[in-house]
Amino acid sequence: MKLLIVLMLAALPLLCYAGSGSGCQLLDDVVEKTIDPEVSLSEYQQYLQEFLDSDADQEAVGEFKQCFLNQSNETLQNFDLMMKIIYDSPWCRAF
Incomplete structure (x- = not known):
């Protein structure tokens, strides 16, 4: 289950495209x-229900969100900033 959460976190920035945001x-x-x-x-x-095929998916998404609910507002703001930096990176613009 933890591996799935890590993979979900790793996959988010890989889905970016050119422009502002993803x-x-x-x-x-x-x-x-x-x-x-x-x-x-x-x-x-x-x-996210339409993307969840099983109870295991539902549980994984729940654990994923809970990880963020356990964070401070400062950490959440830093994560948001990190995502914006990734979206604006030359690597992302190449896709």
């Missing part, structure tokens, strides 16, 4: 909901 509105929305402490665990799981 270039993919769905990805931008998922990242925003992931780091938003006002989005509850159940709201997050419901938002």
